[in-house]
Amino acid sequence: MIIDCHGHYTTAPQAHSDWRHDQLTAFLAGTGTPHYPSISDEEIRDSVESHQLRLLRERGSDMTIFSPRASVMGHHEGDVATSTAWSRASNDLIARVVDLFPNVFVGVCQLPQSPGASLDAAITELRRCVDMGFVGLNLNPDPSGGHWTSPPLTDPYWFPLYEAMVELDVPAMVHVSASSNPAFHATGAHYLNADTTAFMQLLAGDLFGTFPGLRLVIPHGGGAVPYHWGRYRGLADMLGKPPLDTHLMRNVFFDTCVYHQAGIDLLVKVIGTDNILFGSEMVGAVRGIDPTTGHHFDDTRRYVEGADLAPAQREQIYAANALRVYPRLAAQLGL
Amino acid sequence: MIIDCHGHYTTAPQAHSDWRHDQLTAFLAGTGTPHYPSISDEEIRDSVESHQLRLLRERGSDMTIFSPRASVMGHHEGDVATSTAWSRASNDLIARVVDLFPNVFVGVCQLPQSPGASLDAAITELRRCVDMGFVGLNLNPDPSGGHWTSPPLTDPYWFPLYEAMVELDVPAMVHVSASSNPAFHATGAHYLNADTTAFMQLLAGDLFGTFPGLRLVIPHGGGAVPYHWGRYRGLADMLGKPPLDTHLMRNVFFDTCVYHQAGIDLLVKVIGTDNILFGSEMVGAVRGIDPTTGHHFDDTRRYVEGADLAPAQREQIYAANALRVYPRLAAQLGL
Numbered sequence: 001m002i003i004d005c006h007g008h009y010t011t012a013p014q015a016h017s018d019w020r021h022d023q024l025t026a027f028l029a030g031t032g033t034p035h036y037p038s039i040s041d042e043e044i045r046d047s048v049e050s051h052q053l054r055l056l057r058e059r060g061s062d063m064t065i066f067s068p069r070a071s072v073m074g075h076h077e078g079d080v081a082t083s084t085a086w087s088r089a090s091n092d093l094i095a096r097v098v099d100l101f102p103n104v105f106v107g108v109c110q111l112p113q114s115p116g117a118s119l120d121a122a123i124t125e126l127r128r129c130v131d132m133g134f135v136g137l138n139l140n141p142d143p144s145g146g147h148w149t150s151p152p153l154t155d156p157y158w159f160p161l162y163e164a165m166v167e168l169d170v171p172a173m174v175h176v177s178a179s180s181n182p183a184f185h186a187t188g189a190h191y192l193n194a195d196t197t198a199f200m201q202l203l204a205g206d207l208f209g210t211f212p213g214l215r216l217v218i219p220h221g222g223g224a225v226p227y228h229w230g231r232y233r234g235l236a237d238m239l240g241k242p243p244l245d246t247h248l249m250r251n252v253f254f255d256t257c258v259y260h261q262a263g264i265d266l267l268v269k270v271i272g273t274d275n276i277l278f279g280s281e282m283v284g285a286v287r288g289i290d291p292t293t294g295h296h297f298d299d300t301r302r303y304v305e306g307a308d309l310a311p312a313q314r315e316q317i318y319a320a321n322a323l324r325v326y327p328r329l330a331a332q333l334g335l
Numbered sequence: 336m337i338i339d340c341h342g343h344y345t346t347a348p349q350a351h352s353d354w355r356h357d358q359l360t361a362f363l364a365g366t367g368t369p370h371y372p373s374i375s376d377e378e379i380r381d382s383v384e385s386h387q388l389r390l391l392r393e394r395g396s397d398m399t400i401f402s403p404r405a406s407v408m409g410h411h412e413g414d415v416a417t418s419t420a421w422s423r424a425s426n427d428l429i430a431r432v433v434d435l436f437p438n439v440f441v442g443v444c445q446l447p448q449s450p451g452a453s454l455d456a457a458i459t460e461l462r463r464c465v466d467m468g469f470v471g472l473n474l475n476p477d478p479s480g481g482h483w484t485s486p487p488l489t490d491p492y493w494f495p496l497y498e499a500m501v502e503l504d505v506p507a508m509v510h511v512s513a514s515s516n517p518a519f520h521a522t523g524a525h526y527l528n529a530d531t532t533a534f535m536q537l538l539a540g541d542l543f544g545t546f547p548g549l550r551l552v553i554p555h556g557g558g559a560v561p562y563h564w565g566r567y568r569g570l571a572d573m574l575g576k577p578p579l580d581t582h583l584m585r586n587v588f589f590d591t592c593v594y595h596q597a598g599i600d601l602l603v604k605v606i607g608t609d610n611i612l613f614g615s616e617m618v619g620a621v622r623g624i625d626p627t628t629g630h631h632f633d634d635t636r637r638y639v640e641g642a643d644l645a646p647a648q649r650e651q652i653y654a655a656n657a658l659r660v661y662p663r664l665a666a667q668l669g670l
Contacts, residue, residue: 188539197528234632258563263562
């Protein structure tokens with residue numbers, strides 16, 4: 001079995017995106033929120049079948065852990081009420097995809113975060129989504145959209161959410177949204193910077209001493225971290241922290257969203273297969289075909305197949321680790 | 336010959352650091368700038384001989400391209416006048432190190448940048464330092480210290496500096512200073528994020544179409560970039576840019592400040608030896624000994640020696656590329 005831990009509904013029906021636009025317009029105008037449009041099952045089916053589902057089948061995956069489009073979570077726009085309505089609409093749409101293709105998709109939710117706001121709304125929405133069968137959440141470490149005004153992930157500000165995550169036994173993927181800062185290209189800088197930043201925040205703190213049951217997936221292959229693994233081992237030493245294996249790597253996992261063979265080779269060599277989950281971010285950040293291989297950049301299964309791994313290690317990356325990190329998925333599958 | 340392109344004067348005499356502290360205190364109090372202290376040649380000699388010079392000799396390097404300590408450039412503190420006085424003092428100290436050890440050190444300057452300020456003072460200081468024999472500069476893409484309030488490096492804001500760089504035939508290392516944003520650990524997040532961000536800013540623009548003679552060194556092995564080289568090739572394609580080889584890699588270079596063998600192996604494999612300059616960031620970000628090797632993390636020469644390279648390729652990394660990127664150094668050496 002191959003489980004892709006990192007898929008976004010980047011092809012949601014236009015009416016859904018249009019509503020978001022109208023919602024933000026109404027917010028700025030101070031007028032009432034428009035009614036959410038009617039979207040048919042057929043529209044949803046079409047939007048998935050011709051994209052995620054087709055590619056998943058072509059590439060030989062079995063399941064995708066599926067969440068709303070990350071780049072339009074837009075926590076920096078509107079306020080917590082706007083974000084709550086948008087999160088509910090986006091998560092409800094994911095639930096409908098899951099209902100239509102229950103053997104293929106499993107839900108992960110977007111949270112109604114907002115810069116400076118409490119996490120109460122996020123926790124409420126998380127509980128609602130877990131009740132619907134969702135198995136995890138996307139946590140934005142920078143709801144300001146590239147201005148980084150929130151405290152580090154090790155700050156008590158985040159603890160109520162972590163308490164709920166531990167209670168519900170769901171992991172978070174640490175994933176930012178769009179950049180509202182012209183310095184940061186979203187998928188080319190902000191995403192990877194966030195991955196790197198989050199890991200270093202964790203390294204400098206002791207979050208898993210407080211929450212030993214908390215699990216975080218850092219996407220995009222961990223940003224810069226595996227490439228600079230020596231730097232991080234050295235920084236842990238300089239900061240008087242335990243070795244990374246015990247300090248972080250019982251609780252932190254990286255996905256395989258690294259779009260070339262040499263990157264995946266480094267990832268599996270340096271990090272080891274206990275902490276890697278198969279992911280493609282498909283259909284996502286990079287949609288083209290690599291002229292040097294003739295295959296899609298984000299066809300990450302090819303790189304995992306091409307890596308120097310024993311069959312049991314490949315199986316860890318493809319499914320066993322995901323089932324361990326997302327126990328609610330394992331339970332749903334009867335595993 | 337082995338030229339280390341990335342050394343900072345992290346061991347400058349205490350009186351120099353104390354003056355900076357007093358200068359900023361006076362700035363905040365609105366009182367006059369204190370007099371710069373007297374620092375003897377012997378103090379300078381001692382501060383270098385027991386650290387950079389000793390390690391350089393132990394590790395078998397010949398020269399270091401040497402600049403003021405990056406983490407205390409502190410462009411976010413004070414104003415452009417404060418930064419100008421601090422830059423002059425710091426660069427003058429580098430000049431004295433170079434005068435004391437002319438066969439070992441060559442100068443690169445810090446610029447008096449300040450958030451929102453024009454680059455006039457930076458250009459004036461660059462010219463002053465080049466007149467003193469300096470061969471390059473450190474350019475901070477985020478003088479706000481982690482708030483990223485400056486326009487991208489492709490913005491015309493920066494063009495007057497680039498014009499001076501092309502005229503003087505000096506390259507810049509793109510290097511941030513300390514982080515004043517609690518989200519970003521300086522050496523574990525802000526530095527690497529800046530490298531990644533700068534590369535993506537360049538990718539999204541056409542700076543080298545405007546300035547074909549401009550050369551930029553992105554330190555710390557290029558941040559996350561080589562590890563995600565497939566992503567960047569794919570993003571160039573999606574953004575309608577030429578292939579990276581022609582779009583950026585005639586003008587952009589990475590150093591070898593990557594503190595483990597697997598990272599350097601990836602760097603040389605993916606980027607190729609035409610665009611890599613030997614660097615160690617010594618004495619710098621990571622000062623400990625790697626328990627898995629028994630050697631200092633930042634002893635990057637060992638990784639270059641351990642990489643799968645032909646002798647001529649190693650020679651490119653050790654010296655030939657640096658002499659090409661820093662032609663004023665080549666001229667000083669009569670090469």
